[in-house]
Amino acid sequence: QQQVKQSPQSLIVQKGGISIINCAYENTAFDYFPWYQQFPGKGPALLIAIRPDVSEKKEGRFTISFNKSAKQFSLHIMDSQPGDSATYFCAAEDTGRRALTFGSGTRLQVQP
Amino acid sequence: SAVISQKPSRDICQRGTSLTIQCQVDSQVTMMFWYRQQPGQSLTLIATANQGSEATYESGFVIDKFPISRPNLTFSTLTVSNMSPEDSSIYLCSVGEYEQFFGPGTRLTVL
Numbered sequence: 720q721q722q723v724k725q726s727p728q729s730l731i732v733q734k735g736g737i738s739i740i741n742c743a744y745e746n747t748a749f750d751y752f753p754w755y756q757q758f759p760g761k762g763p764a765l766l767i768a769i770r771p772d773v774s775e776k777k778e779g780r781f782t783i784s785f786n787k788s789a790k791q792f793s794l795h796i797m798d799s800q801p802g803d804s805a806t807y808f809c810a811a812e813d814t815g816r817r818a819l820t821f822g823s824g825t826r827l828q829v830q831p
Numbered sequence: 832s833a834v835i836s837q838k839p840s841r842d843i844c845q846r847g848t849s850l851t852i853q854c855q856v857d858s859q860v861t862m863m864f865w866y867r868q869q870p871g872q873s874l875t876l877i878a879t880a881n882q883g884s885e886a887t888y889e890s891g892f893v894i895d896k897f898p899i900s901r902p903n904l905t906f907s908t909l910t911v912s913n914m915s916p917e918d919s920s921i922y923l924c925s926v927g928e929y930e931q932f933f934g935p936g937t938r939l940t941v942l
Contacts, residue, residue: 753930755933760938761935762933763923808873812928812931816887819864819876820876
């Protein structure tokens with residue numbers, strides 16, 4: 720019930736392309752869905768987040784799409800750049816504990 | 832966003848010893864969490880540390896192994912006790928709700 724499933728495990732995209740990472744959840748008590756970006760040796764950095772009452776949120780090149788009925792959400796990185804090469808984690812925060820359950824992570828490599 | 836620091840940033844410890852990790856926040860926060868990230872893996876919640884109450888531990892984590900203190904609204908410690916090589920991980924504190932921010936982590940290697 721607490722699991723968040725993330726795919727793909729790794730992704731290689733050409734510079735200027737679109738990177739898409741998908742997540743799915745089961746627990747309906749989740750009410751906040753952030754994405755984190757992590758570079759080697761660093762802590763995760765909050766990238767963008769969405770609440771289930773909206774279907775899409777865009778911040779610059781980053782967009783979250785959210786499908787409440789399917790319990791799925793995705794991150795789209797437009798015009799991907801080599802500097803975007805990092806590990807991306809989706810997560811879900813529950814209404815009670817306010818703790819995060821993380822997906823397994825996606826290692827993104829953007830080739831120049 | 833809150834600025835979070837952790838000490839030490841990394842350490843190499845011997846089996847059977849204990850290490851206390853500190854987490855300092857630049858503003859008062861209610862919700863504070865401790866996570867573990869094993870090498871090449873995702874983050875797993877160890878416990879929730881709220882000031883004025885006992886820490887709440889997740890399944891698979893116990894207070895005797897990971898005692899936590901939360902003396903005030905800007906500081907917390909996590910102790911990894913009686914360490915074994917399986918405890919080699921990155922330990923991260925985070926703060927906030929709805930927008931949760933992470934510290935830089937403490938990279939622990941147990942020999």
